[in-house]
Amino acid sequence: MIEKIHIYHTNDLHSHFENWPRISRFLSERKRQHEVAGEEVIFLDLGDFVDKWHPLTEGSKGKASVPLLNEVGYDAVTIGNNEGITFSHEELDTMYKEAQFDVVVANLYTKKGQRPKWVKPYIKKKLKSGFTFAIIGITAYYEHFYQLLGWKMTPPLDELKKVLDDITDVDGIILMSHLGIRDDEWIATEHEVIDVLLGGHTHHLLPNGKVIHQSLLGAAGKYGYYIGHVQLSIDTSTNTIVNKTATVYKTEDLEEKKQDQKLINDWMEQGKSLLNKEVVKLKNGLKGDWFNPSPLTQLLCDAIHHWTKADCTFINSGLVLGDLPQGSITQYHIHSLLPHPINPCAVTLTGAELKEVIKQSLNPELPQLQLKGLGFRGQVMGNIVYKGITIGESINDLSINGEKIELHREYRLGTTDMFTFGHFFPELKRAKKTYYMPEFIRDVFSWELKKHHS
Template sequence: MKHSVETIHIYHTNDIHSHFDSWPQISKYLISQKQKHAEMHETSFRFDIGDHVDRFHPFTEGTSGKGNVALLNQAEYDAITIGNNEGITLSKKALNELYIGADFDVVLCNLNDSDRFTPKWINRYKIYDSEQGIRIGVIGATAMYEQFYSQLGWVITEPRSELIKVAREIRGEVDIIICLSHMGIHEDRLLAEESETIDVILGAHTHHLFTEGEMVDETLLAATGKFGEYVGHVEILFDNQAEKVVGKKASVIHVQQLPTDEEDRNEVHKLMVAGYEAMDEKVFYNHTALRQELFGPSALATFFGAALLAYTETDCAMFNAGIFLGNLEAGWVTKRHLHALLPHPINPCIITLDGAELQEVYALSTTPNWPETEIKGLGFRGTIMGSMMYEALYLNEEGELIAGGRIVRPGKTFTLATLDMFTFGYFFPLLKDAPKEYVMPELIRDIVAWYGKKLAMDSMGYLDGNE
C-alpha cells in the first residue's frame, strides 16, 4: 500500500579530487545508509558531481582514473556527472575508456564527439523509479571549457540552456527532476532562476558548501565543499495523492563524525602503493642531478625551460619555479619520479603576442610580492608561486627586452610558451584574450619526459655518428 507521502533520500559528493584519506569512511557510510533505507523500504540514491578524478594522486595517475571508477563502484553509486578534471586532464581516448566497467550511470547533456555523436558512455538523462513508483529524472552538465575540449576533439555546449532543454523534454515523464551540476555556484543560481522544472541542483566546481542548502525560487541547491570533507544528504518529500513535491531539505555530514579504524588507514596506504607500483616504468636516464630553487635560477628550471622551448618551438618561455615539488636526481627517471616532481594537471600553452604586449607581460611578471604568493586551484598542486623563470627572454645591458634573440619592439610578433594557469586572467589579464594554442593532452611532466628521451636519443645519434 502506498503511503501518502514518500521520502526520497539522496546522498551526494563533489570535488573529491582524489583526496582519499576519508574515502573509506565515506564509502562505508554510503553503503550502510543504502542498507538502512532498503530495510525500511525507503528509496535512496548516491550521486557524485564530478572532479572525483585528480591526476595529482599516484593512484589516479597510475590507473588513468580507472581506480577512481572502481572506488565509486565499491561505494555503490547510482550516477555521476563529470568535472573538468575528468573532461580535460585526460586524453580523449582515456576519457572514452574511463567508465568501461562502471556500475553507475554517467549523466551529461552538454558533451558530444566532434561529429556531434553522443558517446555510448554518456546518458543525456536517466529516469529512476522509487519504491512507490515515483519517477525521478536525473540530468547533468559540466563546466564549459570550450577551447580545451575542442583541442581534445570534443564538442561542449553551453550547459544551462542544455539542462533547461532536457528538463523540459522529460518533465512530462517524471515526478521529480534532480540536476547534477558541475558548473559552479553562480551558474547554479542562474539555472534555478531560469528553470521552473528542476527541483534540486546538486552543485560542484567552485567548491562551495551549503550546510543546510539554499533555496532559489522553488529550487533547492546543495553542495559539499571539496576533498571529501563532507557528504551531502537531501530529502525530498513527495505527496502521492497530490502528485507533487511537498518538502525538501539539505544537510551535510562531516566525515570526522564518521567512525574510522586502522583498516581504513591501511586501505588509503594501499591506494598510494598501488599507484606507485603502476608508475615504476623507466622513462629516461638523467646523468646529472638537477636541483630546484624556489626563489632563484636552478639547473632544474634551465632543463625545464629548454624542454618547453624545444617542444613548443616558440621564441621564448616563462614559468614559475614553484611548479617543481622536489629535485630530479641522477639515474633512471621513472613515471613516478616525474609525477612527484610535477603532479599538476597543467598543460603548456603557446601565445602569440605583439612586442608591446610581451613587454607588458614581462614587466608584470617581475611583481615583487609574487614569489611568496600562495596559489590555490588553476591546476596548480604546489604551495606558492616562486620566482618567475625565463628561457630565451631577458633584458640586455641596455635594458632592452630580448626574446628569441630579437629585440622586443611594438609592431613585431613573438610566441611565448607558458603554463595554462597563466592564461585564465588571474595573474596576466592580457593573456586571457590573446591568441593562443593549448598543447593537449600533454601535461608539463609529459614535456619533461619527451625532452629527457630526446636528449638520450640525440646523445646516441651523436655517438653513432662518431664511431
C-alpha cells in the first residue's frame, strides 16, 4: 500500500505579516483536505520567522509570533539568526514559552554547554502507518554573536554529524536547515541518509526542489512570498520512500478575504500600542536628511561615538528614516525612525588603516547606493557622517580630534556592525572588533536623546 505524506514548509518570513493571513488559511485548509483523504501532514518553519522591523515583533519581544504558529498547527520550527542574535538572552530563552510545537536546534547550547530546556536536537514523528521520521534542526554559525549574548554555538556541520550518528530506529530523516543553499548542497552530497532537506537563510527559491544524491532539497524564498510543499509516497509494506516531489505556491495567487487587511492592520496597531511608551519630550522637532547635514543623523553618530567610547566615529545617514516631531516621543517613533536590527561596534585600527577607511568613505558613489541586507531596512546609503574626524583639502590633511593622524598609532573607530562584514570597508572586516549586544542603534540613540532633551 502507498501512503501519501505532505510536508509544508515556510522560511524567512521576517515578520512580513501582510502575507500571513493567506498563508495560514491555505495551510489550515490543506490540513483539513489531507486529513479527510487519510493523508499525513507535517508543518515546519526553517527560521527567521520573526524580524524586529515590525512593531509587533519589537513590542512583544518575538512572542506574538508563537500564537500564529500554534493556530496553524506547526509541528516543529528551527531558529534563524533573527531569533538567535537580535533578542537578548532572556528574550530568546522565554520566546517559545507558550509554543505548542517543538523548537529543534542541534547546535545551540547554554554557556555551560547544556541544551536549553526549550530546545531539542531532533524529534521523532511516528505516522499512523508506523513510518517514523527524525526531524533535525540546525542554524547558522554566528558563534561570536551568540557568545556575547550568553549562548554557546557549535559548528552546525559537526553537530549534524553527531546527531545523525545518534539517531536510530527511524525510517526517514528530514533536516530543517537555516544555513543557506551552499551548505545545504554540501550536506546533501556528504549525507545521503537525509531524505528531505528544507532550507532557508539565503532566501533561495527552489520552485520544483532539487535532487542531490538521495536528498530532495526544498526552499521557499523569503517574506512569505511562497509556501513550500514536499510530497512523499511511502510503501507501507517496506516502510520506504518510493517517490519524492517538491513544489511551491505563490502567496499572492491565493485568495484574499475581506478580513485579511483588518488582521494585518490589527497586528500593526498592537505593535504600536506595545511601543506607546514615552522616551522624551522635544521642545522642537528634529529633522533627518540623507544628503545634507541634519541634527538627527549627527545625534545618532554622537550616540554611537559615546556608547562605544570611540576616538572617532562614522555612520551613514541613510540609517535615519524620517524626522522626529515636536512633543512626546515614544518608543514607536524611534522604532519607525531606526527599524534596523543593527548593533553599535568599535573597531581598532592603525592610523594608516583608519586613513584608508576614511578615504573609502569619501567615494562619491556611496550616498546614492541602494543598500539591501546586512540588517539595513532603509533605501539608500546616504552621506557619511563623522564625529572626531576632520578632512582638510585632501585625505592627506586628516585630523582625529584636532590632531594630525599618526599612521602607526592605534585608534578606536565607532560605527555600525553592518560596516564590519567587508562589503564596503575590507579593513573593518579584518580588524579587531567589539560588538555591543543586545543593544541596537535605536537603543543607544534613545539613550543619547534622553541626555540632551530630558
